[in-house]
Amino acid sequence: MAWDLIDTAAVEEGELALYRQNDIFMIRVNGLELMNGFGHQSETVLGRMAVEVAKVPAPHILIGGLGLGYTLAATAAALKGAGRITVAELSGKVIDWFDRHVAPTVLPERPANLTIVPGDIGAFIRRPDVGPFDVTVLDVDNGPEALVSPRNADLYSSVGLQAFASKLTPNGVILLWSAFEAPDFVTRAEGAGFTVTCTALAAVRRPDLLHYAYVLEPNRQRA
Numbered sequence: 027m028a029w030d031l032i033d034t035a036a037v038e039e040g041e042l043a044l045y046r047q048n049d050i051f052m053i054r055v056n057g058l059e060l061m062n063g064f065g066h067q068s069e070t071v072l073g074r075m076a077v078e079v080a081k082v083p084a085p086h087i088l089i090g091g092l093g094l095g096y097t098l099a100a101t102a103a104a105l106k107g108a109g110r111i112t113v114a115e116l117s118g119k120v121i122d123w124f125d126r127h128v129a130p131t132v133l134p135e136r137p138a139n140l141t142i143v144p145g146d147i148g149a150f151i152r153r154p155d156v157g158p159f160d161v162t163v164l165d166v167d168n169g170p171e172a173l174v175s176p177r178n179a180d181l182y183s184s185v186g187l188q189a190f191a192s193k194l195t196p197n198g199v200i201l202l203w204s205a206f207e208a209p210d211f212v213t214r215a216e217g218a219g220f221t222v223t224c225t226a227l228a229a230v231r232r233p234d235l236l237h238y239a240y241v242l243e244p245n246r247q248r249a
């Protein structure tokens with residue numbers, strides 16, 4: 027079955043496009059598939075993991091970005107109304123598509139503890155009025171390499187990671203989704219002061235296709 031084009035949006039980095047097949051959606055950026063709803067198991071696991079790795083029962087979880095909302099929906103389901111969820115999404119168009127087309131099947135009931143903020147998550151966490159977060163979830167590219175925007179490389183730099191760390195609670199962690207193993211990134215994160223653990227996430231229908239969740243825990247000085 028073919029994908030039907032629903033809408034396109036010109037963004038600074040090129041073109042975003044939303045496609046649908048019945049109730050399943052796909053987003054492409056400059057013709058490259060960013061995400062499709064047929065293969066969202068690992069994004070859903072990531073959303074559950076965000077609650078599992080939190081060290082408090084009612085965490086404030088920051089998710090970047092929104093995409094098709096599977097990570098958000100899984101986090102919301104696992105929190106059961108506790109805590110808070112803030113989503114930072116670069117594209118206002120993606121937020122608009124989510125509200126108008128995607129949410130009715132992915133997140134039919136908008137949780138009261140949810141805030142969606144348009145804009146770059148790197149700029150967002152540098153705002154003085156923002157944070158701290160118990161867990162920051164990063165799924166904005168295909169892994170810790172810029173895809174959506176060249177500027178996203180800053181997010182995965184030592185400086186970028188330390189900026190995220192500065193907006194964590196004392197026991198807070200960063201959780202990062204990746205479509206590939208990223209040993210260079212692990213070395214960089216360790217050099218920037220994190221202990222890194224990696225979990226392979228098998229797709230339910232494609233056990234041969236692995237995605238990865240990296241947990242980055244700042245090395246904290248003990249008194």
Ligand SMILES: C[S@@+](CC[C@H](N)C(=O)[O-])C[C@H]1O[C@@H](n2cnc3c(N)ncnc32)[C@H](O)[C@@H]1O
Pocket residue numbers: 060061066069070090091092093094095096097098114115116117120145146147148165166167168174175178
């Ligand atoms: C792979 S999708 C996220 C998939 C999502 N986890 C899900 O369950 O559908 C990546 C999203 O991150 C957004 N994004 C890319 N760069 C960003 C940035 N710097 N700040 C915030 N959002 C960003 C993209 O517009 C896109 O909506």
